[in-house]
Amino acid sequence: MREQRFYKPYTWEERNHLYYPKVKDRSNRIKECLHRDNPAVGKNEQSRKAEFCFARSNIPYSPKKLWYVCALVRDLPIEEAFAQLAFVPSKGARIMEETLQHAQKVAVEEHNVEFQWDLHIAYCSVQRTSVEKGILFHTKFPEHPSMVFGNTKRRLSNIQLMLREGEPAQDNTSVDGFERHQFFMDSLRKRRILHSW
Numbered sequence: 610m611r612e613q614r615f616y617k618p619y620t621w622e623e624r625n626h627l628y629y630p631k632v633k634d635r636s637n638r639i640k641e642c643l644h645r646d647n648p649a650v651g652k653n654e655q656s657r658k659a660e661f662c663f664a665r666s667n668i669p670y671s672p673k674k675l676w677y678v679c680a681l682v683r684d685l686p687i688e689e690a691f692a693q694l695a696f697v698p699s700k701g702a703r704i705m706e707e708t709l710q711h712a713q714k715v716a717v718e719e720h721n722v723e724f725q726w727d728l729h730i731a732y733c734s735v736q737r738t739s740v741e742k743g744i745l746f747h748t749k750f751p752e753h754p755s756m757v758f759g760n761t762k763r764r765l766s767n768i769q770l771m772l773r774e775g776e777p778a779q780d781n782t783s784v785d786g787f788e789r790h791q792f793f794m795d796s797l798r799k800r801r802i803l804h805s806w
Contacts, residue, residue, distance in 0.1 A: 732771035
């Protein structure tokens with residue numbers, strides 16, 4: 610029998626044990642919010658907020674279906690995410706609700722997050738773990754021997770979450786209709802006829 614390889618969720622959750630020192634020049638750093646056990650920050654430095662990584666592995670649901678739910682809750686406050694998921698009538702939404710509730714509980718109990726409502730989903734992604742293949746029996750008396758069996762595939766998924774304290778960062782990259790129209794017209798003007806030179 611072939612050895613089954615499963616995703617190891619602790620590789621994502623090991624980020625909870627990282628410790629970053631105090632940095633004066635924050636402009637050269639990637640936006641990283643760190644744990645509360647950091648030393649006290651000065652008046653001129655930006656305070657770092659608590660963050661918590663959580664993973665749930667081997668979920669019996671297709672990653673292609675679960676991706677839509679992940680895209681829905683990404684960069685939302687956690688209360689708003691629960692409100693949005695309540696209106697999605699799919700199994701993936703129920704799975705995401707359970708995962709967020711469990712992550713919220715662990716963040717408060719084990720990682721010193723003060724208020725469970727003061728969190729937002731900074732990162733949310735889904736990966737495919739493994740595919741379990743099986744046999745489906747079609748009929749007892751087939752017309753042809755090839756019609757006896759069929760193949761079934763059961764896809765398993767992983768969810769990776771990062772919860773961060775405070776409000777999500779404002780996205781200033783939104784483009785209105787006029788700018789989108791200008792971008793489209795510029796792309797049309799930059800066209801060239803192939804093999805014309």
